[in-house]
Amino acid sequence: MPTLNDIIAARPNVYRFLRPTPLHHYPGLSQLLGAHVWVKHENHQPVGAFKVRGGLNLVAGLSEAERAAGIFTASTGNHGQSIAFAGRAYGVRVTIAAPEAANPDKVAAMRGLGAEVVLHGPDFDAAREWMAQIAAERGGLFVGPTDERLICGVGTYALEIVEDLPDVDVIVVPVGAGSGACGTGIVAKAVNPAIQVIGCQSAQAPAMQHSWASGQLVSAEMRTTAEGLATRVPFENTQRIMCEMLDDFVLVDDADIDAAVVTLLQHTHNLAEGAGAASLAAALQIKDRLAGKKVVLVMSGGNLSVGKLHDILQKQTR
Amino acid sequence: MPTLNDIIAARPNVYRFLRPTPLHHYPGLSQLLGAHVWVKHENHQPVGAFKVRGGLNLVAGLSEAERAAGIFTASTGNHGQSIAFAGRAYGVRVTIAAPEAANPDKVAAMRGLGAEVVLHGPDFDAAREWMAQIAAERGGLFVGPTDERLICGVGTYALEIVEDLPDVDVIVVPVGAGSGACGTGIVAKAVNPAIQVIGCQSAQAPAMQHSWASGQLVSAEMRTTAEGLATRVPFENTQRIMCEMLDDFVLVDDADIDAAVVTLLQHTHNLAEGAGAASLAAALQIKDRLAGKKVVLVMSGGNLSVGKLHDILQKQTR
Numbered sequence: 001m002p003t004l005n006d007i008i009a010a011r012p013n014v015y016r017f018l019r020p021t022p023l024h025h026y027p028g029l030s031q032l033l034g035a036h037v038w039v040k041h042e043n044h045q046p047v048g049a050f051k052v053r054g055g056l057n058l059v060a061g062l063s064e065a066e067r068a069a070g071i072f073t074a075s076t077g078n079h080g081q082s083i084a085f086a087g088r089a090y091g092v093r094v095t096i097a098a099p100e101a102a103n104p105d106k107v108a109a110m111r112g113l114g115a116e117v118v119l120h121g122p123d124f125d126a127a128r129e130w131m132a133q134i135a136a137e138r139g140g141l142f143v144g145p146t147d148e149r150l151i152c153g154v155g156t157y158a159l160e161i162v163e164d165l166p167d168v169d170v171i172v173v174p175v176g177a178g179s180g181a182c183g184t185g186i187v188a189k190a191v192n193p194a195i196q197v198i199g200c201q202s203a204q205a206p207a208m209q210h211s212w213a214s215g216q217l218v219s220a221e222m223r224t225t226a227e228g229l230a231t232r233v234p235f236e237n238t239q240r241i242m243c244e245m246l247d248d249f250v251l252v253d254d255a256d257i258d259a260a261v262v263t264l265l266q267h268t269h270n271l272a273e274g275a276g277a278a279s280l281a282a283a284l285q286i287k288d289r290l291a292g293k294k295v296v297l298v299m300s301g302g303n304l305s306v307g308k309l310h311d312i313l314q315k316q317t318r
Numbered sequence: 319m320p321t322l323n324d325i326i327a328a329r330p331n332v333y334r335f336l337r338p339t340p341l342h343h344y345p346g347l348s349q350l351l352g353a354h355v356w357v358k359h360e361n362h363q364p365v366g367a368f369k370v371r372g373g374l375n376l377v378a379g380l381s382e383a384e385r386a387a388g389i390f391t392a393s394t395g396n397h398g399q400s401i402a403f404a405g406r407a408y409g410v411r412v413t414i415a416a417p418e419a420a421n422p423d424k425v426a427a428m429r430g431l432g433a434e435v436v437l438h439g440p441d442f443d444a445a446r447e448w449m450a451q452i453a454a455e456r457g458g459l460f461v462g463p464t465d466e467r468l469i470c471g472v473g474t475y476a477l478e479i480v481e482d483l484p485d486v487d488v489i490v491v492p493v494g495a496g497s498g499a500c501g502t503g504i505v506a507k508a509v510n511p512a513i514q515v516i517g518c519q520s521a522q523a524p525a526m527q528h529s530w531a532s533g534q535l536v537s538a539e540m541r542t543t544a545e546g547l548a549t550r551v552p553f554e555n556t557q558r559i560m561c562e563m564l565d566d567f568v569l570v571d572d573a574d575i576d577a578a579v580v581t582l583l584q585h586t587h588n589l590a591e592g593a594g595a596a597s598l599a600a601a602l603q604i605k606d607r608l609a610g611k612k613v614v615l616v617m618s619g620g621n622l623s624v625g626k627l628h629d630i631l632q633k634q635t636r
Contacts, residue, residue, distance in 0.1 A: 022337060024364045027430030044362050046342045048587045105584065112345030262624060266423060269366045269620040271589050302587040306580060310631045313624070 001241055002148050004190035007155035007183060013060035014053045014156045017089055021045065021157065023164040023296065028267035033283055035290045038168075039268055040161055043276055043302030047081040047109065049228070050154050050180055050300050055082035057153030058143060059090045067092045072135035073143040074098070074128035076227035077106025078301050079177075082150075083143060084115035095140075097131035099123050103227055105305045123222060125233045145177040146235040155183025161296055162191050169293040172279040174300050175199040175208050175249070176228045178238025184298070185245025196247040200282035202229045202274070203251040211239050212249045224254055225308070226274020228301055252281040260284070261304065262316045273304040319559055320466050322508035325473035325501060331378035332371045332474045335407055339363065339475065341482040341614065346585035351601055353608045356486075357586055358479055361594055361620030365399040365427065367546070368472050368498055368618050373400035375471030376461060377408045385410045390453035391461040392416070392446035394545035395424025396619050397495075400468075401461060402433035413458075415449035417441050421545055423623045441540060443551045463495035464553040473501025479614055480509045487611040490597040492618050493517040493526050493567070494546045496556030502616070503563025514565040518600035520547045520592070521569040529557050530567045542572055543626070544592025546619055570599040578602070579622065580634045591622040 021041045029037040042050035059071070070093035073083050080096040087094035094115040098107055099122060110117045121127045128144070135142035143150075157180075161168060171188060175181045181199045188195040201209045202224035210218050211234040222232035242249070260277035264270060272280075279297040283290060339359045347355040360368035377389070388411035391401050398414040405412035412433040416425055417440060428435050439445045446462070453460035461468075475498075479486060489506060493499045499517045506513040519527045520542035528536050529552040540550035560567070578595035582588060590598075597615040601608060 019338065019340060022362060022364065028426065031430075041362065043587070044340060044359065046340065105587075108346065112349075265589065265627065266624050269361070269423075269589050269591075269622065271583065271587050273587075304587065306584050306631070309583065313628045313631060 002152050002155070002186055004187060006152045007159060007187055010057040010152040011156050011159070013057045014153055017056055018045065018053065020160045023161060024268070026267050029280070032263070032267070033287055033290055033295065035292060036294045038165060038296045040157060040296055040298045041270065042157055043270055043272060043299050047078070047085050047113070048301055048303045049078035049081065050157055051078045051082035051150070052085050053156050054150030054153035054179060055086035056089065058147060058149040059086035059092055061149055062092070062141070066141050069140040070095065071141045071143055072131055074124060074131045076124050076230055077103050077110070077303060078228055079145050080110045080115065080117070081106065081113060084110045084113035088114045097127040099127050103303065103305055106303055123232055124230055146179055146238045148237070151179045151182045154179050155187050158184040158187035162187060165294065165296065167294060168195055168296050170196045170198060170290060171296045171298065172198045172200060172283050173298045174229060174275045174278040175201045176231055176275060177235050178208060178242055180298065180300055181246060182238050182241040185241060189245055197245055198282065199242065199246045199249040200252055200278045201249070202226050202257060202278065203253050205230050205232070206251055207231050207234045208239070209249050209251050212242055212246065215243065224274070226254065226257055226278065228273055228275025229278060250282040250285060252278055252285055256281040256285070258312045259316055261312050264299070270299065271302045271304055271309065272299050273301045276301045320470050320473070320504055322505060324470045325477060325505055328375040328470040329474050329477070331375045332471055335374055336363065336371065338478045341479060342586070344585050347598070350581070351605055351608055351613065353610060354612045356483060356614045358475060358614055358616045359588065360475055361588055361590060361617050365396070365403050365431070366619055366621045367396035367399065368475055369396045369400035369468070370403050371474050372468030372471035372497060373404035374407065376465060376467040377404035377410060379467055380410070380459070384459050387458040388413065389459045389461055390449055392442060392449045394442050394548055395421050395428070395621060396546055397463050398428045398433065398435070399424065399431060402428045402431035406432045415445040417445050421621065421623055424621055441550055442548055464497055464556045466555070469497045469500045472497050473505050476502040476505035480505060483612065483614065485612060486513055486614050488514040488516060488608060489614045489616065490516045490518060490601050491616045492547060492593045492596040493519045494549055494593060495553050496526060496560055498616065498618055499564060500556050500559040503559060507563055515563055516600065516604070517560060517564045517567040518570055518596045519567070520544050520575060520596065521571050523548050523550070524569055525549050525552045526557070527567045527569050530560055530564065533561065542592070544572065544575055544596065546591055546593025547596060568600040568603060570596055570603055574599040574603070576630045577634055579630050582617070588617065589620045589622055589627065590617050591619045594619045
């Protein structure tokens with residue numbers, strides 16, 4: 001399991017290309033939740049999501065031979081953009097499998113960063129299994145979404161949170177494959193075990209939550225529209241860390257996530273994708289337990305397509 | 319006229335409370351414009367707009383007596399949020415007049431930052447003249463939107479641009495009262511006179527552009543929906559600086575600004591308010607002149623209301 005020290009060691013790899021993201025306090029959200037509410041703006045990253053920290057840490061540590069062979073991965077979008085960004089930064093060839101119905105903005109963004117993107121299969125897990133095969137055949141490194149080097153890289157945002165707000169009480173973090181929640185948990189519990197770390201996932205894609213709650217790796221139906229939360233098959237290594245680090249793990253309906261997208265637009269003027277808005281949806285659901293506390297909501301990413309945004313506004317406003 | 323040195327001197331006042339904002343490169347916008355395109359993300363500021371830099375610089379320099387008397391200003395929203403933010407940071411009482419039809423999100427945000435907001439008059443200029451009277455009666459400082467201390471504060475974003483991208487060719491900057499354009503011009507021309515600084519304003523609120531083009535202070539009809547550009551009566555001091563510093567000053571239709579809001583959502587996943595999107599609208603209009611160049615678009619702010627966003631998406635998509 002990665003340690004606080006491993007995450008501290010990732011910082012130079014991250015800050016070679018990125019700056020810390022802001023942690024902003026919002027009076028409107030604070031009023032709404034009856035708490036003191038800050039948002040960690042990972043949507044401000046150059047590719048619009050926290051994962052870019054992990055990609056940069058991973059590629060920084062590759063051998064010359066690994067870089068020369070190119071790297072392979074699968075992604076619904078943000079993880080792929082992260083690896084593509086890092087590959088471009090270091091001149092490493094990147095090949096990405098994405099599900100056939102992937103968010104077209106995210107596919108365009110991965111291609112814009114120079115990656116080769118191949119659409120394959122009905123969901124992330126199908127694309128992942130297929131691309132892992134191809135990487136093995138070609139002798140290149142397949143980067144899974146829960147690689148420890150990614151966890152250490154993304155954990156650097158949690159270090160920024162505890163530095164900017166040392167007396168934080170609760171951090172609410174969305175869970176897709178779990179790298180963000182793991183990095184946050186490792187940092188928070190090492191710095192101050194009293195900091196509560198609460199994961200959240202869509203009720204329409206509850207595999208990670210069910211696995212956490214039951215202590216066993218269980219797959220589950222996946223029909224969320226929030227692709228950043230769309231995990232059907234749980235990951236063993238992040239589950240192991242989350243078991244130890246999460247104080248709670250909340251499921252929120254996609255409809256509540258969509259409502260949270262609108263609330264965040266109104267109070268922060270930031271566009272959150274579904275995963276990025278799930279932390280607010282979860283906080284609203286457990287509002288009673290947050291009363292008066294210092295709460296950080298991780299806005300993990302902002303890569304919502306214009307079409308999806310329009311649909312949400314049609315449903316949620318007026 | 320403020321100098322580069324005055325703007326450098328403002329930095330400690332700004333960085334006491336804020337971090338530099340990102341300058342992100344966007345492949346999608348670059349393709350669209352046939353240029354290398356970066357966006358300066360002033361929408362990432364804690365109050366969602368560049369002006370907060372100016373407020374912090376101004377309040378930092380007030381005397382004890384001025385702080386004790388409280389400060390007064392008028393605003394369509396962003397300037398007021400800036401002064402309110404700075405007032406809260408230093409414990410100074412802030413009173414703000416806003417036009418009766420002010421963006422309700424921005425009014426709520428000013429109040430959320432602890433300012434007293436009074437709605438008065440049909441537009442910014444009416445609110446301003448009224449509040450300046452009241453400040454004089456009460457013996458408090460009235461802060462006009464083009465105070466030199468504000469220009470120096472906001473100019474710090476231009477320093478960040480030339481530090482992050484020393485070989486920038488063109489900076490496109492929206493003009494409301496002109497503080498951003500002045501700060502940008504002073505920095506750019508002092509650092510490298512070959513950097514082109516291009517202002518832009520709504521064709522539905524062309525007072526500042528008409529004044530710049532004619533060399534005389536002329537008011538003009540004001541019916542833009544982009545409140546950050548909604549100047550009816552031009553400002554003498556910013557006009558004087560812009561005369562010297564701007565290479566061009568482009569008018570863009572409100573409809574093109576609305577289209578640019580959607581294009582920015584698509585390619586950057588950032589919400590821009592009208593003023594913040596005007597720089598892209600202007601760049602698209604003068605695309606031929608930008609071909610192959612390194613272009614920075616200043617996204618001056620992101621405080622678009624959800625209702626207005628919904629209206630824009632209704633008109634622009636599908």
